[in-house]
Amino acid sequence: MKKITISDPTLRDGSHAIKHQLTVKQVSDYCAAIDKAGVPIVEVGHGNGIGASSIQVGLSRESDVKLLEAARKHLTNAKLGVHCIPGFATIKKHIKPALDIGVDIVRCACHCTEADTTRNHITFVREQGKQAFGVLMMSHMAPADVLVEEAMKMESYGAEAVIIMDSAGALLPDKVETVIGRLCDTLNVQVGYHGHNNLGMGVGNSIVAAKAGATIIDGTARCFGAGAGNTQLEILVPVLEKLGYETGIDLYRLLDAADLAEKELVQSIPRVRSISVVSGLAGVFSGFTSHVERISKQYGVDPRDVFFRLGKRGIVAGQEDMIIEEAYKLHQEKTG
Amino acid sequence: MQNKLNVAILGSGNIGTDLLIKVLRSPYLKCTWFIGRNLSSPGMRKASSLGVNISDRSIDAIIDNPTCCDLVFDATTASYHKKNAPVFKNLGIKAIDMTPSQVGEMCVPSINLKDCLASLNVNMITCGGQTAIPVAYSISRVQSGIKYIEIVSSISSRSAGPGTRANIDEYVENSESGLSQMTGCQNVKAILNLNPAIPCIDSQSSIFVSVDHPNMDVITESVATMVKQMINYVPGYELIVPPLYENGRIAAMVKVRGLGDFLPQYAGNLDIINCAAITLAEAYAKEKLG
Numbered sequence: 001m002k003k004i005t006i007s008d009p010t011l012r013d014g015s016h017a018i019k020h021q022l023t024v025k026q027v028s029d030y031c032a033a034i035d036k037a038g039v040p041i042v043e044v045g046h047g048n049g050i051g052a053s054s055i056q057v058g059l060s061r062e063s064d065v066k067l068l069e070a071a072r073k074h075l076t077n078a079k080l081g082v083h084c085i086p087g088f089a090t091i092k093k094h095i096k097p098a099l100d101i102g103v104d105i106v107r108c109a110c111h112c113t114e115a116d117t118t119r120n121h122i123t124f125v126r127e128q129g130k131q132a133f134g135v136l137m138m139s140h141m142a143p144a145d146v147l148v149e150e151a152m153k154m155e156s157y158g159a160e161a162v163i164i165m166d167s168a169g170a171l172l173p174d175k176v177e178t179v180i181g182r183l184c185d186t187l188n189v190q191v192g193y194h195g196h197n198n199l200g201m202g203v204g205n206s207i208v209a210a211k212a213g214a215t216i217i218d219g220t221a222r223c224f225g226a227g228a229g230n231t232q233l234e235i236l237v238p239v240l241e242k243l244g245y246e247t248g249i250d251l252y253r254l255l256d257a258a259d260l261a262e263k264e265l266v267q268s269i270p271r272v273r274s275i276s277v278v279s280g281l282a283g284v285f286s287g288f289t290s291h292v293e294r295i296s297k298q299y300g301v302d303p304r305d306v307f308f309r310l311g312k313r314g315i316v317a318g319q320e321d322m323i324i325e326e327a328y329k330l331h332q333e334k335t336g
Numbered sequence: 337m338q339n340k341l342n343v344a345i346l347g348s349g350n351i352g353t354d355l356l357i358k359v360l361r362s363p364y365l366k367c368t369w370f371i372g373r374n375l376s377s378p379g380m381r382k383a384s385s386l387g388v389n390i391s392d393r394s395i396d397a398i399i400d401n402p403t404c405c406d407l408v409f410d411a412t413t414a415s416y417h418k419k420n421a422p423v424f425k426n427l428g429i430k431a432i433d434m435t436p437s438q439v440g441e442m443c444v445p446s447i448n449l450k451d452c453l454a455s456l457n458v459n460m461i462t463c464g465g466q467t468a469i470p471v472a473y474s475i476s477r478v479q480s481g482i483k484y485i486e487i488v489s490s491i492s493s494r495s496a497g498p499g500t501r502a503n504i505d506e507y508v509e510n511s512e513s514g515l516s517q518m519t520g521c522q523n524v525k526a527i528l529n530l531n532p533a534i535p536c537i538d539s540q541s542s543i544f545v546s547v548d549h550p551n552m553d554v555i556t557e558s559v560a561t562m563v564k565q566m567i568n569y570v571p572g573y574e575l576i577v578p579p580l581y582e583n584g585r586i587a588a589m590v591k592v593r594g595l596g597d598f599l600p601q602y603a604g605n606l607d608i609i610n611c612a613a614i615t616l617a618e619a620y621a622k623e624k625l626g
Contacts, residue, residue, distance in 0.1 A: 054486055054488075054525055054527060055484075055486045055544040055546070055585055056486060056488045056527055056542070056544070086504045086505070087504055087508070087527060087528040087529060087530070088527055090505040090508050090509060091505055092505065092509070093509075111529075111530065111531070111532065113493060113532040114493060114501075114530050114532065116498070116501045116502075117501050117504050117530065119501075119502065120502065120504070120505065141532075142532075294583070295582070298582060313533065313537065314531065314532070314533025314534075314537070315531070315533075316529065316531050316532075318527070318529045319490050319529050319531065321488050321490075321542035321587075321589065322490070324542070324577060324582075324587055324589065325540075325576060325577055325589055328577050328580075
C-alpha cells in the first residue's frame with residue numbers, strides 16, 4: 001500500500017481566517033485532539049509563518065514562542081512544524097528560538113521563483129539536525145520547467161522534501177499533474193502538495209497530486225485557512241484511504257478533531273465567496289482577501305477591481321502593501 | 337595638482353558596476369581600479385569596455401597596491417566586508433560599505449551626511465533602508481508617542497544578485513538597526529519581498545507607523561520636505577501614496593525609478609543606495625581636496 005504523509009497547517013494557515021488571533025488554549029486543545037488522531041505533522045503559527053507578525057500581513061495576538069510552546073506540550077507523536085519565509089523571518093531571531101522550543105520541521109518558503117533566498121535557512125536547519133522542507137509558494141505563477149529548476153535548488157541546499165503550494169487556489173488539475181509528475185521524476189526527495197479552494201479544487205487537486213506521485217499532502221480541519229480555505233483534511237484523509245493510500249490516521253478521532261476545530265477555532269467556516277473566486281481568477285494570494293476588503297471599503301472602490309489589478313501586476317504573497325497603492329490609485333482615478 | 341579623489345570599487349556585481357558608471361560621471365571622483373574575482377563576469381566586461389583599470393585579484397589587489405586609492409567602495413557581501421574592514425583600516429583607506437555588515441557608522445545622506453564624513457568606515461545600510469528610513473525619520477521628527485515602525489520593500493527579482501540573496505537575513509537585520517538608530521524607535525521591523533514579474537516591477541517601499549492621534553498635517557509637510565531633499569541626490573525618488581491614517585497606523589509609500597545606468601530603470605533599489613554612496617564620497621572628496 002502506498003503511504004501518504006499528511007501535514008496539517010490548521011493552526012498556521014487557519015490563522016489567516018481569524019486575522020492571526022489564535023490563542024494558547026486553542027492551539028493546546030487542537031494539538032491534543034489531532035495528535036490522538038495520528039496526524040504525523042502539525043504546523044503552528046502566524047499565517048505567513050514565524051517572524052511574520054507585522055502591520056504588512058497582520059499582527060499576531062500571541063507570540064510565535066507562546067504558540068509553539070503550547071503546541072510542543074500537547075503533541076506526543078506528531079512532529080511540530082513551522083512555516084518560515086526569508087525576508088520576514090531570520091535565522092537568528094526566529095528559526096533558532098523555534099528550534100530551541102522543539103520544532104522538528106522547518107518549512108522554508110519563498111515565492112516560487114526565488115529558491116536561492118532559502119539556502120542559508122535550509123542549511124542552518126539541517127546543520128542543527130532538524131528536518132527542513134522547501135516550499136514553493138504561488139506556484140501557479142511559474143511554468144513547470146521553472147518549478148523543477150527551483151525545486152532542484154532547494155534539494156541541493158539540503159531540503160528533504162519540496163512542497164508545491166497553490167497559495168491563490170488558482171491551479172487546475174492538469175497543471176498539478178504535470179508539475180508533480182515532473183518533480184517526482186527529477187527529485188530524489190519527497191514531493192508535497194498544498195491546495196486551496198478558491199476554484200473548488202482543494203481535494204480534487206490533492207488527489208491528482210497523490211496519483212502523480214506526491215507523498216506529502218497538506219489539509220486543514222473544516223478548510224480553516226486563507227481566503228476560500230484549504231484542502232479539507234477530514235475529506236482528504238478518507239478519500240485517500242478509499243483510493244488505497246495509507247495515512248495512518250484514525251478516522252473517528254480525525255472527525256472529532258475537526259468538530260473541535262469548528263467549535264473552538266473557526267469563526268466562520270471558510271467557503272468560496274464571490275471575492276474568493278475573484279482572488280483565484282486573478283491569481284492573487286488568498287490571504288489578501290480581508291486586507292483587500294477592508295482597504296477597498298475605506299477608499300470606496302470595488303474590491304474585485306483591486307484584486308484584478310493586483311493580479312495584472314503579478315503581485316506576490318507578502319506584498320500586501322500594494323493593496324493600499326492600487327486602492328488609492330483607483331480612488332484617485334474615480335474622483336479625478 | 338590633483339582635483340579628483342582616487343577611488344577603487346571592490347565587487348563587480350550589480351551594485352559595483354552601477355557604482356562605476358556613477359563614479360565615471362562624477363566631477364570629484366576618479367575610479368583607479370575596478371576589482372572583482374572573475375574577468376569574464378558581466379560587470380568586469382562592462383568596466384573593461386569603459387576603459388577602466390580592472391583586476392580579478394579581489395582584496396589582494398588592494399593589499400599589494402595600498403596607494404591605489406584614498407577611498408574604497410566595498411560592494412562584496414557582508415561576510416567579506418567583515419574580513420576586509422580591518423585591512424582597509426590598517427592601510428588608512430576610507431571605506432564606504434555597500435553590504436549589510438553592521439561594521440561601520442550608518443549613513444543616510446539626507447539625515448546624517450555631515451556626521452559620517454570623519455568616519456573611516458561608513459555603512460550604507462540597505463537599498464530598502466535608504467528608501468524608507470528618510471520617510472520614517474521625517475515622521476519621527478515631528479510626531480511623539482510612536483509605538484512601532486515597520487518598513488516593507490519590494491524589489492524586482494532581476495535586480496537582486498547572488499550577494500543580496502545570500503544576505504537576506506543581514507538585509508533585514510541591518511535595515512532594522514538603521515531604522516532604530518535614525519528614528520530612535522526601538523520597536524521596529526523590516527521586510528523584503530522579491531517580485532519576479534516581467535516586465536520588472538519598480539522598486540518601492542512602504543512605511544507604517546503605529547501611533548495614536550497623529551498630527552497628519554504636520555507629518556504630511558515634514559514628509560514632503562524630506563522627499564524634496566531626497567530628489568536632490570536621487571532624481572527618481574517619488575512619494576506615490578502620501579501619509580494617510582488607516583486602521584491605527586500611518587501608511588506612506590515611495591517608489592524609486594533608477595537612472596538606468598547598469599540595470600534598467602526598474603532597479604531603483606541599486607540606484608538609491610549608490611546615489612547615497614556617491615553623495616557621501618563626493619562630500620568627502622570636496623572636504624579632502626578643499
